[in-house]
Structure formats: C-alpha cells, structure tokens
Amino acid sequence: MREIETRATSRRTALCNPITLRETDRVRLAFVPAVVDNQHNPSACIDGQFVYQRKAASGNWIPLRVQSLATLREGDGFKVTLHAQELLTLLEGLVPLYRLHRLQGVPKGRKRFVEVDSSLADFIARGEKDLTSLLKSQSDDASTLLLKLVNWLATSSGRREAAEKLASMAPEQMPNFSALLGLASLKDALKHWQDNQNNASEEFWQQSLSERAFVLSQIFAYPVVVIGTKAYLGGKQISNRGGKEADFLFTIQSTDAIIIVEIKTPQTKLLSSEYRDGVFPLSRELSSAVAQVLRYRQTLIRKFDSLQSESAKRLTLGEPRCIVLAGDSHELIDQPMRENFELQRERVQAVTIVTYDELFARLQSLVSFLENSGD
Numbered sequence: 001m002r003e004i005e006t007r008a009t010s011r012r013t014a015l016c017n018p019i020t021l022r023e024t025d026r027v028r029l030a031f032v033p034a035v036v037d038n039q040h041n042p043s044a045c046i047d048g049q050f051v052y053q054r055k056a057a058s059g060n061w062i063p064l065r066v067q068s069l070a071t072l073r074e075g076d077g078f079k080v081t082l083h084a085q086e087l088l089t090l091l092e093g094l095v096p097l098y099r100l101h102r103l104q105g106v107p108k109g110r111k112r113f114v115e116v117d118s119s120l121a122d123f124i125a126r127g128e129k130d131l132t133s134l135l136k137s138q139s140d141d142a143s144t145l146l147l148k149l150v151n152w153l154a155t156s157s158g159r160r161e162a163a164e165k166l167a168s169m170a171p172e173q174m175p176n177f178s179a180l181l182g183l184a185s186l187k188d189a190l191k192h193w194q195d196n197q198n199n200a201s202e203e204f205w206q207q208s209l210s211e212r213a214f215v216l217s218q219i220f221a222y223p224v225v226v227i228g229t230k231a232y233l234g235g236k237q238i239s240n241r242g243g244k245e246a247d248f249l250f251t252i253q254s255t256d257a258i259i260i261v262e263i264k265t266p267q268t269k270l271l272s273s274e275y276r277d278g279v280f281p282l283s284r285e286l287s288s289a290v291a292q293v294l295r296y297r298q299t300l301i302r303k304f305d306s307l308q309s310e311s312a313k314r315l316t317l318g319e320p321r322c323i324v325l326a327g328d329s330h331e332l333i334d335q336p337m338r339e340n341f342e343l344q345r346e347r348v349q350a351v352t353i354v355t356y357d358e359l360f361a362r363l364q365s366l367v368s369f370l371e372n373s374g375d
Helices: 084-104 118-125 128-137 139-155 159-169 174-196 202-211 213-219 284-310 335-347 356-373
Strands: 003-008 013-016 019-023 027-036 046-055 061-063 110-114 224-232 245-252 257-263 316-325 351-354
Touching: 003 084, 019 084, 027 084, 046 084, 174 202, 174 213, 174 356, 202 213, 202 224, 202 245, 202 257, 213 224, 213 245, 213 316, 213 356, 257 284, 284 316, 284 351
Parallel strands: 257 316, 316 351
Antiparallel strands: 003 013, 003 110, 013 027, 019 027, 027 046, 046 061, 224 245, 245 257
16 A cells, blocks of 8 residues: 655645655655645646655665756757656556545645555445445455454554544443453353363463463452463572472452462363272372472562562562462262362362363353343
C-alpha cells in the first residue's frame, strides 16, 4: 500500500513526498508534487517539479543546484528523458494524489495517508447492515480479519489511544465484546486440554500454561497476577550452580503476597503401588514435586530481602503459598485410592496439590456458566 505524506506550505498548498523515478547509490531523479487549491480549475490540483538529488553523508537526499531557463542562450536547451517504466511510476504516483484532493482537499499541517485497495475501501465504506450481512456470509474471512485487527490493537505503538477511542465510540458494546473474547479464550484452553491430556512432556505444559496463564488463576479464590515464569528465587553458589527456579510465580492482587506454583504433567502418577492392604502412598514423582516446591519456598524466605531489592515491584512475603499441579484424578479408580490421595494431600503442610482434570473442570464450569448467562 502506498503512503502519502503531506506538509502544508500555505492555506492553498501542501507539499507531498517525492515520487522516485530513477535512483542509484548517490543520485536520483524525483518528481516533487504539491496539492494545490486551483480556483480557476479545481480539477487541476497537482503541480510539481522534477529534481535531481544527491545523497548526503547523513543519508538525506538534497537537491542539486539547478540553472534557470532564463539563462539559456540561443540554440541551448534542456532535455529530460523518461523511460517507459519511469513514466508509469510517475502516473501511478499522481493518480492517488488527485484522488486525495477530491476526498480531502488541501491537507492542513502534517498528515500521512495510506491508500488501500478497492475491496478494502468498499468493505470500510459499507453501512452496518450491509457489513453485518457480509460478515455473516463469510464467517471465516471475518474471523481472519478480526484476528488481524486484534493483533494490531495489541501490538501497535498507538494501541492505548486506539483502545480508548474504541471504548469511547461504543461503550455499551465493550462488556459484551470483552466477555465474548474471554469465553473464546476459555473454550480454546479447554480444547487444548482435551486434545493434549495424554502429553507427558513437562516442557510442553510449561509452555502451554505460560501462554494461557489465566488458566492457573482458576486455582485461587481471589484475583492473582503472574509476575514470572521460570522465576529465579536465589540459591546460586559461587560456581553458579544450585539456583532455584519456580515454574510460575504469582502475587495476590490485593496484597502482593507471593504464590509459588510447580507444575508436572497430567501423566504424573499420583499414587505408588499398594504398600499394604488398602494403603497407597503418594508417588515418588508427586512427593518429589512437593519437596521441590517447599525447597523453593525456603530459599525464597531466606533470600527475600536481596530479591526484593532487585525487583521493580514491591512484594509481600508473609507465609508464601505453594501449589503443585500434577496428575489426573481418573487414575484413582476405586474408593481406597481416592481416600488415600485425599487424606495425604490434605495433610501436606503449606502445599496445595491440584490435578489437571480438577483445574480444567473449574474452567468447564466457568464456560458453562458464561454460556448459560448469555441466553
């Protein structure tokens, strides 16, 4: 898409960015157009001049010295030859300027315009009724367009201003739109779980939950904020060994109290083989995860002052909560196994053990509630 930059030089004229016709490393031939307010013939609204320019050491293009036609002697003359491609480039550069004048007149101040193709212009120009009909009939294209717009809104340098303008233009629609996007995110997370619940890669789940950190917030009964993944909690020796890194670090939104989260995988065993009649101890993998998160907690408490001094965010130490996310309760196939698991996880001090299916069951309940509340 061609960009047109304009700079007003008077009430009736505005210079435009040059149209480059021929260029080498050091010199170029350009046409410098201007949009003008022609009182005698409004259609004749573009004038300009051909200039040869050279590139300065700064990288800017500066005009070469020109000689006035008034200095010509009898028999002298100037000739500027434009090759076919150069002439086509000139024409392609001028047509949008005539169109710009027809729509905008002579732009004031400094402006930047972006020319879009006819299909996009037609899309933008449609009324709400026609636009709704078009999007309903081409839902896949509509979804692609929405994704691009959301991505632009999330990454653009002017995203805050754009979001504020959007909210001010349709304040009554923002809650519905936010709820719709939130519901879509929840359903996507549920589908991700359903498609991958047999995946035994800890790295996979670390990445998946990093991209969907809002899923982990369902564990808590209060609003929380993610402040780090693979968060360093101290403990390195002079040899640079022994550092402690928690999978996730949360803070409670209201108090800034710290929560440490250690994740395993849905395939992590919850219980070991039967020790004696009806007795099933926690599995080695789960016991190790509990020991690991408690060691992280101990290190955090010991190193808190030095870690706090390096943090831009003020944190509250208190009694740091610990969460271990591991396994799937469907492993507990009978009542003795369920009783053993529940008895032991409730007796683990300072650590809450949550299984993956329990976490995503909470997500499913939230999705069902949001879907039913929209009826």
